[in-house]
C-alpha cells in the first residue's frame with residue numbers, strides 16, 4: 001500500500017515543485033519589464049511611465065492616455081475653435 005502511495009504521490013510532488021519554480025521565474029521576469037497599460041483611446045500598449053492617468057466619471061475609474069492621443073485631441077480642439085470660444 002505504501003509503495004503504491006509513493007509511486008503516485010512522489011511524481012505529483014516533483015511536478016508541483018517544478019511548477020512553482022517555473023512560475024517564480026516568470027514572476028521575476030515580469031517584474032524586470034516595465035508595467036504596460038492600454039491606452040483608453042487607441043487601445044495600444046505603452047509603458048505606464050509614458051502615459052497620463054486620469055480619473056474619469058463619478059465612479060473614479062482610472063483611464064490611461066498615450067501622448068499621441070492627447071496631442072491629436074489638442075490639435076483637434078484647436079482646429080474646432082473651442083479654445084477661443086468662437
Ligand SMILES: [Zn+2]
Nearest residue numbers: 039042066069
Ligand atoms: Zn493612445
